[in-house]
Amino acid sequence: MAQSPGRISLAPARGTLSVFEIALLVLCLVLVVAPIPQNLQDIIVLTFLWAGLATAWNIAGGYTGLISFGHAAFFGIGAYTSTILLVRMNVTPWVGIWCGGLLAAFCGAILAVICVRLRGPFFILSTLAAAEVIRIAALNWSSLTGGPEGLAISPAADPVNMVFASKHAYLALMLGYLLLSYALTKLIDGSRYGYYLFAARDDEDAASAAGVNPLAVRTVALMLSAALTGIGGSLFAQYFLYLDPTFVISPEVSFQFALLPAVGGLGTAIGPVLGSFLITPMSELLRSYLGSKVAGLHLAIYSALLIVVVLYFPSGIAGALSGLSRRKGGKS
Amino acid sequence: MHYWLKLLVGVLAATMFAAAGFAQTPIRIGVLLPLTGPFAKNGIENWEAMKIARDMINERGGINGRKIEYLEGDATSPAAAISETERLITKEGIKITTGSFASPLAIAVSQAAERHGVFHWETTGAAEIITRRGFKHTFQVGAPARKYGQAAVDFIIDDLAKRLNKPVSSLRIALLWENRAFGKSVGDGIRAYTGKKGIKLVYDEGYDQFSTDMTPIVQKLKDSKPDIVIAISFPNDAILFQRKAKELNFNVSAFIGVSAGYSSPDLRASIGNMVNGIFVADFPPKVNPNVLKPEVRKIADEFYKRYEKKMGRPPAGHATAGFSAIWALFTDVLPKAKTFEPDELRDIALKLDLPEGSLVNGSGIKFTNFDWPDNPKDAGQNLRASIGVWQWTKGGNEEVFPPKLATHEPIMVPLPSWDKR
Amino acid sequence: MTTLGQLVLSGIFIGAIYALMSIGLTLIFGVLRIVNFAHGEFLMLGMYGAWAMTRLLGLNPYLAMIAVVPAMFLFGGLVYRLIVSPALDKPHLVVVFATMGLSIFMQNAALMLMSADLFDIPPVFGHAVTIGPLYFKAELVVGFVITVICTLVLQWALKSTYLGKAIRATVQDREAAMLMGIPVPRIFLITFAGGSALVGLAACVMMPLFSVFPTVGLNFVLIAFVIVVLGGMGSISGALIGGICVGIVQSLSSYYVAPAFGQMFFFILFLLVMIFRPNGLLGQKGAADIGIAD
């Protein structure tokens, strides 16, 4: 398949890996094994985790046009499912993670039934409301989720419980998650189902006239996105070993899921990854160096930078890097 | 004059040490507190109190000549707290961490510290779980959640019941708690303790931190006609509640607020003399001086003076608790340490046996070590952390319970109705 | 019976205050079709303004409107120029993130400038208003009255002034409005600035009832969104009805079920309306399409 002009050089023709993507993969593998100071490793673990979560969100937000601000609900459901299974029923997280993903996918289906007919701001606000309902439920269902006192996993290192002493193990785990999300995205990218998604996003009526059921296609995309986000939630729980509903299922978390792909390049496979590779280290480093000098300074700088990037790089870093913005082609 | 003399001697001592080539490396302590986000207000107050403790100890020549140096992290959320704690431990090589103000942050920081075998000295985090996870290097100096509730209930049983000349069993008590970690664990403690004491709660409900209208809560309280209300709130909800109680003319014989919302001095700045007569179960912001040992009383007075100069208002209970816990670390633990390795610090801490009144806020120190009859899985809890009850008065605040810490008798019992306040 | 009366009436009064806070958002949404996620922080800024006017200049908060409302109008115009208009021709996600970035920025700027402490103003009226056995804070009733007046004035203005007609035309169909010679970009500016001014007005009414601190906006922003959608995008009277509904639902569910679930119920109400009546409770003709057409 010939390379059409103006196509993002970072994202090759559908379904194939570009040189840039392979180089990035090699870099990640090196980062996993390299002897880096622990606190930098911590930042890389978070960067991988957030890149995976942003890629998961992008399947719904970027590929299908479902800009959801409720993904913290799936994130929370995944995190709580695997942790409750581990803490209360002694089920190893290696199984719990997939249960969390399945439950999140099921909730994704329910949310789809409620909201997938809605578009634009209506969809955003409905997902926000749905996540708040789940936050309040988690906060008050103390017998199950431990309520406001939260739920803790014992920090004793034990591979069966997916708790590791060395950061390298976590780096490998999170990179595995990122690769899972990314592989699924590339799979969709080049598959028949991927085309259905793009068609339903670009023009629902035309897609329907071509035999594609837009609601079904979107529902499946939301379920897939929810499942991956749920798995990411479980990994978050296994890394931090403590869950507090107010912080795990919060609008700020949902906002972070949507922000990284928006900054990186919405609707491209590489976008969310680039977004996370830029934003996550920046916000961690800003907090650790400016965090306590003047209370609030680091967040003020972070948000100011965010406004500039979002306004003046609408097609994200991926777009800017490959000159996609040259080929504006009207309002998407 | 006296002050300057002491300062001069301190400076001389310090320079002498430096001059003599004992340029001792400073003792570096990681301080994790919420400086942004929902807990920022109390986090910053705690941070100011901690800095005053550092300045005061360094002016006194530090610990065996070594100055204290803080490395701080903004623990705005549990995840951020863990990342910051690990940064301080792995990058800066910190062996001692302290701080956290709020329960979820304390749980997160202590967990990160334990994972790296670092000695964590928790000043105000109150969640019961902190000392129930079988950790070896985590010490909760401030009182656990249940003590707040017990202090309030004991005060009702031993004092208020008599003043209201009503038998304890016939007292109608209402419990209102903010459903975040602290509110819930104190609420659970009160529920259990009153159950054990045979007192029935006529009202027992939690509310959401984002509540913007207290009418339904106050109305339901009014309908259950309680004699006494115990409310665990944060600053914003406390103000909203008191204003709505006045608006709906909801009167009770006694109102006992618990911690942050009711103990912060700017409650008076917000609702003025509506605050007079309200009891507060919290670390005593000010304690009956004759309870404290003489030298502790001097430290306490200096702290209050410096805090008021820096913040423009007296310290809230949790700020005083923060100061007294870190001061105990500086004066009772670190001086005995040689290697400053976590295990050594752990043994010193476990050997501590300070009677009540040894710390600036009237607490003593005696840590459990899997040897506490009530709960053998508990380790590192300070059994002598004293939570008292004080009362807002026209002049300021007076400690009223327990009697040995009290500076004044409870007044305005029963609480006059709103029009007379 | 008095309990139910107290709950419903105070639900109506507090609901009206929520509505006043949301009118600016529904106007901005109706005309520009953007979700201003910094709406809560605009409210915070207005409240700090009202607090400063009252505490420093000893003005009565309701008089403080004279200064706060124009100031917020200018602030709204500034934000429109710097952040909103560059984002208008880009995908609507861009303006969502731009305003969210602004929200975080304003919260932390306030934290740096004003510290995290809570600021309040002394009560304006000494005692409560009593209607039979029921008690209502005078400032709450005054707020209700101001909201009703404000809604009527706005409805009248939208119906009979040229600017009002131009705004309503832009709400229905921008292209057509432009063809009729309506300077749509200027209408956008005036609406956004006007919407911010309305939030300033609401701030002055709310200052006697609530404390102000850097994160106060978080308590109100979700309520404002729910009200705008319940009332039907772009409808002023819809916002009033939506606000009162939220007030009553929150009041009754907190009493009869549990305070911890107060907020959950009006989110559930919001989702139900989304599914069954996307045009809002009033069945605002085309409100749903307004929301979607972008």
Place this chain on the structure above:
Amino acid sequence: MTELVQVENLGRAFDALWAVNGVSFSVERGELLGLIGPNGAGKSTLYNLLAGALAPTRGEIVFDGQRVTGWKPYHMARVGMARTFQIPKPYRRLSVVENVMLASFQRHRSVRSARVFAEEILADVGLSDHVTAPVTTLTVGLLKRLEVARALALEPKLVLFDEIMAGLTPTEVAAMTGFVSTLPARGITVIWVEHVLHAIMKTATRVMVLDRGQLIANDAPKAVARDAAVIKAYFGEEISLA
């Protein structure tokens, strides 16, 4: 049973206005049926009813022996009904061939075979040198051809063309007319809405005329051209239609 489509008393009202009112007709397999009428006669509404984009207020539709009233558009597409849109609706972020592949996926499940078939269809409509071009670079004329290609890629039994000539040059009109006339031979029945009347008159086997939501004529092209009612509907007075 050679009838492909039966429509019984079909009606659609928007509040009080009946855009389509009591329309009944049937279409034989292999027919090339012209559908004409002044603007606002209800042609697009009728198309939307047939294609399932609009639910009928009244009446029945039977397609290929099945009752399909109220079916969704994607369901109709799967049983072999394709349509073009009066205003082209391409998928903006996909290339030309990918736009066509969306339809060819119905019969060709794998990406490769769908692409091969799509390229054949593009050749048929003369778009083969724009295969990988982004859709946003096409002119209106080319976009119209893309619409036709997307409909045919479904390998439909029936295709509804909606003004595919508008904006084409005379040579393009001639070429497109020629192409459309070959479709019945390939087993594709055609209903064709068009304002370029001479193209319809030349190729249609039958012509229906719609006016104010009702059928006022349903006959061979020559007969319809002379029908007084049709002329009155179009021009209000006597004129000769070439």
